Amino acid sequence: MADDGTHVIVGAGLAGAKAAETLREDGFGGRVVLVGDEQERPYDRPPLSKEYLQGGLQGTADRDSVYLHAPDWYAEHGVELRAGVPATALDRDAHEVVLADGDRLDYTKLLLATGSSPRRLPLAGADLEGVHHLRTLADSDGIAAAVRSSSRMVVIGAGWIGLEVTAAARLADVAVTVIESASLPLLRVLGPEIAEVFATLHREHGVDLRVDTQLAAILGRDGRVSGVRLADGTEIDADAVVVGVGITPNTALAEAAGLEVSDGVVVDARHRTSDPDIHAAGDVANLWFPSFGRHLRVEHWDNALNGGPEAARAMLGDETGHDRLPYFFSDQYDLGMEYTGYVAPGEYDEVVIRGEASSREFVAFWLAGGRVLAGMNVNVWDVTDPIARLVRLEETFERGRHADTAVPLA
Template sequence: MTNAYVIVGAGLGGAKAAQTLREQGFTGPVVLIGDERERPYERPPLSKGYLLGKDEREKIYVHTPQWYAEHDVDLRLGTRVTAVDPAAHEVTTADGGRLGYAKLLLTTGSAPRRLAVPGADLAGVHYLRQAHESDRLKDAFQPGGRVVVIGAGWIGLETAAAAVSAGAHVTVLEAAELPLLRVLGREVAQVFADLHREHGVDLRPSARIAELTGSAGTVDGVLLADGTRIPADAVVVGVGITPNTDLATAAGLAVDNGIVTDEHLRTSAMDVYAAGDVANAYHPFLGRHIRVEHWANALNQPQAAARVMLGEDVSYDRLPYFYTDQYDLGMEYTGYVEPDGYDQVVFRGDPASGEFVAFWLAGGRVLAGMNVNVWDVTKPIQELIRSREIVDPGRLADPQAPLSSSAG
């Protein structure tokens, strides 16, 4: 099947790439391979609506079960690809099967970083990346239960909010001084620290984990480096993710914090492309390679890669975008800021009120914006960023001034 377009990684990205190939008129064989047994699904609900019990399971899936057959997509679930041979244009699966390809797209995603302390393998220690793990968390979050969350990133904070909503007593342990400090900076990270403490979370910054303690093979506490022991009925670990690059590395592709691609999502090997969490792609607007681990990138970048595979001249230059829902806080973030890559934060509205927009500036230019419980401003924020114009901080901070008039 040497004329096949093969996609390795049957998550949101792989499913949207297959859909795009068909929508753009490709009539040749499309093979979508995934090592999970679940058909392609979206991951944000696993720590949001589905975990909270607000969304039915069927809502997580990208397509209906019938869609793949109806669109002649050969969906191979529970199948692990063990090798890629760019010279032979061939992939090998764990059962020894070989499959030729004309074009290959890697949407292999990422995996949670594992906690490397004694006791990390005890029962009752949870990670969250797959649907069955969200199911286990639902069972673990019980009224009056003691939940310890290690890591105050997006997954850690969203699971903490879900545990609180289920009636559990929640402790969050974070190595940094504030949650999300590297992502948001001190000024805005404080908003999330205050939010969780207001909802009864015992947030402990600058925490160092020494050991997870257990009884009869099940976790019962977290021991800190200072000797403090925190009782736990369940522990959630959210200390970041690592791109799944083993296949690419073994195949000789350029890998550096992900699979390196150009702005067209082409890798260093002919006819091999990468998209989603695993891709460290050159971004034409930002003028650098970036790897984005959020839903919007997994949704949109593989669609661009599919069009490039079909011969279209497409560059992926969407600004990074992500969102979160925690308690009564809804947030959207647009743009890109390196840690410590800004020199000013401007607030439009009072963060204490729960409704505001924050802007990160460098040299008077807007790099990113985050709207909290303020809606329909993503497009003007994008326009401000793309304009690269010097803004007037006073007008930017004025809720009555149109964002389009904030340029100085």
């Protein structure tokens, strides 16, 4: 096991923090430097649109609960946390990372865990006060404060973040209008069969869900948001607007350094980039998934949770590589779900439902050529392992058994 040199991690989110933790747990005795843009120490992001946000709306948010480690953990484990000092350049020839304060860090191995940034709308009014995006703790705090002082809110984009924020706002009795350009929420991810479940869910909770709808402008008065204008001229009043139209991988450092970039930093199953001394993990990594024979850039918590440690072990010489499946989860109102596997839009033949979708207690399987590509359990628990086994089997789905609720999935 390597016990000297300097391993630098650029990006102090979940992937970066777990990589630093793994380097120490696996015996690396050299210098470990964790560089982050934010002044905060590393924290978990899923709570920002779920329990932490809901706590913020109720005035009970537990800030300490989102942090990944206690404040003293980094010093106690010999991890130099450079919070609030962004990396501005990579010098691959000199093996150096250049920081915003002018410091230059030598590295033996480097991990890019730079994450992603919310997409911005190229529309008039997008920069008005009261227009929010969600990525950071400060963003979540800002949305909670806005919702507490609002009676009506517009959410632009019916993806996971938009719908989770919508659910939190509705539970706080704020009127919410959701603007979505597609014909259903989550259509690209789930297809029409299951996306309809989420459309019904939100409408039943009083959400004004407007699909097949284009936004023309965000309206303001005296520098503050006052509503939105749709392409058909309709105007909707709002005290706050939340924009959730996807994220963009933070690839600027990698691109400027000449690494291979294509919808993220391209890496193999060991998180290696086109430079053997540089790895990448988390949202920024376009990772090779052996189970699907393709690169995927997965923007979910599980990918960062596992990707950071995988990359750290590869930095220490582990040749194994990963063989996991993409996984994500969501909680909205009384609906909890987990999704395992991957289906590209339009690349499945049918969806088979085990149970009744109308009851919102079921398992859905996406099939192509009789093979299970992915499964999603909705309010049915402790079945992610059996679902993963079905995805990995690469064998024909047995409708009579696998769709029969009387037969345990295990």
